C-alpha cells in the first residue's frame with residue numbers, strides 16, 4: 001500500500017502547491033504506516049520534491065502533454081496509483097487539480113473529498129476536515145471506500161521542508177485516445193497570475209471607473225502582486241473577467257490580499273477566505289469587509305493608495 005501524491009507543474013516547473021501536497025502526503029503516509037510516492041508529469045527537477053519528503057518520485061515525460069489535458073492526466077494518475085498499489089491519492093486544488101481529481105476518483109472507484117484543510121483526524125474510519133458552505137463552516141467527512149482521493153485546499157497545510165534521499169523512476173503510461181487537444185497556447189507575459197500570486201491587490205466599485213486603475217496597477221507592480229477585482233467591476237467591463245474574485249469568480253489563496261473600495265459582500269469573501277493576511281481600504285468604517293480584515297484603513301482610496309505607493313517605492317530604494 002502507498003499514498004500517491006500528484007505534484008502539479010507548469011512549463012517544466014513544479015507549482016508551489018506541489019511542495020504543499022508532498023508535505024501533506026508524507027504526513028498522511030506516516031499516519032497510515034505506508035510510503036509516499038510522488039507522480040510528476042513533465043515536471044521539474046525531482047530533487048526539489050525530495051526536499052519536502054518525496055522518497056520515491058515517478059516521472060512521466062510525455063511530449064504530447066506539453067499542455068494540460070485532464071483526461072490524459074487523470075488516466076496517468078490512475079495507472080500510477082494501480083502500479084504503485086496506492087489506496088490514497090492526494091491532488092491539489094489548482095484549477096487543473098479540481099478538474100482532474102473527480103475523474104481520478106471515478107476511474108479508481110474511490111470516494112473523493114474536496115476542500116480538505118487538515119490531516120485526517122482518524123484513519124479508521126478515514127475522516128477528513130473540509131471547508132463547507134463557501135468557507136463559512138467545516139465538515140468532518142468519512143471516506144468509506146477502500147480507495148480514497150483527497151483534494152487538498154490551497155494554503156491549508158503549507159509546504160514543510162523535510163529532506164530525504166529520494167529516488168526517481170520513469171514510468172511509461174498508456175495514453176488514452178484524446179478527444180480534445182490544444183493546438184496553440186497564448187500566455188499573458190510579465191504579469192503575475194491570481195492563482196500563483198503571493199500578493200493580490202484587488203479593487204471594487206469604490207474606484208468609480210476603469211480610468212482610475214492606474215494606481216492599482218502601480219501598487220501591484222511595486223509589490224510584485226497580481227491585480228484582481230470584484231464581480232460588478234468585471235461585469236461593467238472595467239476589468240477583464242479573469243480578474244474577478246469570489247464565489248462565482250476565481251478563488252484566491254495568497255499570503256496578502258489588499259481589498260480597495262470593495263464592500264466585502266459574502267459572495268466576494270467566499271473567494272478570499274483562504275488568504276492569510278487581509279488588508280482593507282474603504283471610506284465606510286461599517287463596510288462588512290472590515291469584519292474579515294486583519295488590518296483596515298478607513299480612508300479614501302484616492303488619497304491612501306498613492307501615499308502607499310510612494311512609501312513602498314521609498315522603502316524599496318532605501
Ligand SMILES: Cc1cc2nc3c(=O)[nH]c(=O)nc-3n(C[C@H](O)[C@H](O)[C@H](O)COP(=O)(O)OP(=O)(O)OC[C@H]3O[C@@H](n4cnc5c(N)ncnc54)[C@H](O)[C@@H]3O)c2cc1C
Nearest residue numbers: 204205206230231246247248261262263267268283284301
Ligand atoms: C449569486 C451572486 C454571486 C456573486 N458572486 C460574486 C463574486 O464572485 N465576487 C464578487 O465580488 N461579487 C459577487 N457578487 C456580488 C456581490 O454581492 C456584491 O454586489 C459585490 O461584491 C460588490 O462589489 P463592490 O464591493 O466592488 O461594490 P459596492 O458594493 O458598490 O461597494 C463599493 C465599496 O467601495 C467603498 N468606497 C466607495 N468610494 C470609496 C473610496 N473613494 N475609497 C475607498 N472605498 C470607497 C464603499 O464604501 C463600498 O464599501 C455576487 C452576487 C450574487 C447575487
